[in-house]
Amino acid sequence: MTIISCITKFHAFALAEQLDKRNLLSSFYTSFAYQKNSFFRLFTNRIDKEQINRSYIQTRIPIAIGSKLYNNDFFWMEKFDQWVSNKLKQEKNYSTFIGWSGMSLHAIRQAKNEGKVTILERGSSHILYQNKILNEEYRKFGINYQINRSVIKKELKEYEEADYIAVPSLFVKNSFIEYGIDHKKLFHNPYGVSSYFAKQENSNLSKTNCFRILYLGSTTIRKGLIYLYEALNSLKIPKNQYEVWFIGSVAEEMKLTIKQYQQVNWKFFGHINHYELAKFISSCDIAIQPSIEEGLSMVIAQILSCGIPIIATTNSGAQDIIDDGVNGFIIPIRSANDIKEKIEYLFNNKEKLNGMKISAKNTKNIMWIDYGNRYSNFLEKIVKY
Numbered sequence: 001m002t003i004i005s006c007i008t009k010f011h012a013f014a015l016a017e018q019l020d021k022r023n024l025l026s027s028f029y030t031s032f033a034y035q036k037n038s039f040f041r042l043f044t045n046r047i048d049k050e051q052i053n054r055s056y057i058q059t060r061i062p063i064a065i066g067s068k069l070y071n072n073d074f075f076w077m078e079k080f081d082q083w084v085s086n087k088l089k090q091e092k093n094y095s096t097f098i099g100w101s102g103m104s105l106h107a108i109r110q111a112k113n114e115g116k117v118t119i120l121e122r123g124s125s126h127i128l129y130q131n132k133i134l135n136e137e138y139r140k141f142g143i144n145y146q147i148n149r150s151v152i153k154k155e156l157k158e159y160e161e162a163d164y165i166a167v168p169s170l171f172v173k174n175s176f177i178e179y180g181i182d183h184k185k186l187f188h189n190p191y192g193v194s195s196y197f198a199k200q201e202n203s204n205l206s207k208t209n210c211f212r213i214l215y216l217g218s219t220t221i222r223k224g225l226i227y228l229y230e231a232l233n234s235l236k237i238p239k240n241q242y243e244v245w246f247i248g249s250v251a252e253e254m255k256l257t258i259k260q261y262q263q264v265n266w267k268f269f270g271h272i273n274h275y276e277l278a279k280f281i282s283s284c285d286i287a288i289q290p291s292i293e294e295g296l297s298m299v300i301a302q303i304l305s306c307g308i309p310i311i312a313t314t315n316s317g318a319q320d321i322i323d324d325g326v327n328g329f330i331i332p333i334r335s336a337n338d339i340k341e342k343i344e345y346l347f348n349n350k351e352k353l354n355g356m357k358i359s360a361k362n363t364k365n366i367m368w369i370d371y372g373n374r375y376s377n378f379l380e381k382i383v384k385y
Helices: 012-021 039-043 061-069 072-089 105-113 127-139 149-161 170-178 225-233 252-261 274-280 298-305 336-348 350-361 368-384
Strands: 003-007 024-027 098-101 115-120 164-167 186-188 212-218 242-247 268-272 286-289 310-314 328-331
Touching: 003 012, 003 072, 003 225, 003 336, 012 024, 012 212, 012 368, 024 072, 024 225, 039 105, 072 149, 098 105, 105 115, 105 149, 105 298, 115 149, 115 336, 127 149, 164 170, 170 186, 212 225, 212 298, 225 252, 225 336, 242 274, 286 298, 286 336, 298 310, 298 350, 310 336, 328 336
Parallel strands: 003 024, 003 098, 098 115, 115 164, 164 186, 212 242, 212 286, 242 268, 286 310, 310 328
Antiparallel strands: none
């Protein structure tokens, strides 16, 4: 049996649901859960629709409130980690502990003291690689970017002490190997997508003949959007024949850059409810994911499931689920020219675009059930239940 620990949602709820379906879950520690904390639903827009046995879910509302109100991630992750570690002393019926990076060192040590197998979930590249490449990128904007040294120190100890590290993409796996982690310690398992994401042919947003380009995700420097903006401003396509949809919150750090590049055919929707996204995605023709550093952008599988091909960088994790030239294109980071060329190619080759849309919709092995199957098979190999 398995215990899962994560202070916030990430993909922890999806993993808990998958393990619960297979009778492999014994406890799930988090700070807030929609099913469990009915009173606190009044204070958040988040809805957790994953089906998890409520008796397995344990929450810590003071930590949920504190981490939401006060911007000191290390402090609250440390508090959460200590809470879970103390709770583990009372747990008996488990053989495996799975905890998220940056919030699991004390819990990992407690579980190992009891002879349990420990798995660290790391959703981004190795923290030293992540810190290096993002520092390089932010310097271009005159910003000094550094991950909290306490976070780095703690994560490096987690990498060392966990029995295994679960990573979502070859990009992340290679970053760990580059920094000296044995490949045998790495469990490579790409994230999945829920059935909420599917092509919606009769969306009330159904489009005219206008070619629509989509960016889905938060608007930050990390996402490499400056290169998308440069590409869009150099397109040899009449502006009245295409438009660009940006869906996601806009960070303060990007607002000035947007003002410098924004065109009349750009439309910003802001944050849209997770369960409403499919109809917006389905109304577009292609999507761009120009990330500088991202373990595996979960919107990639969401977009593909809606039948939209994606132009994505190597550092978005997309190589795990995009077959280059079939359901999308893989391009280098920081290449506005590659983005421009691929957009123009698909705009001018409608037959190829339509074929790629079909391939995107039919992308295999990207559902959460596939993710869960890979995880349960891995658990069977490392633990005798």
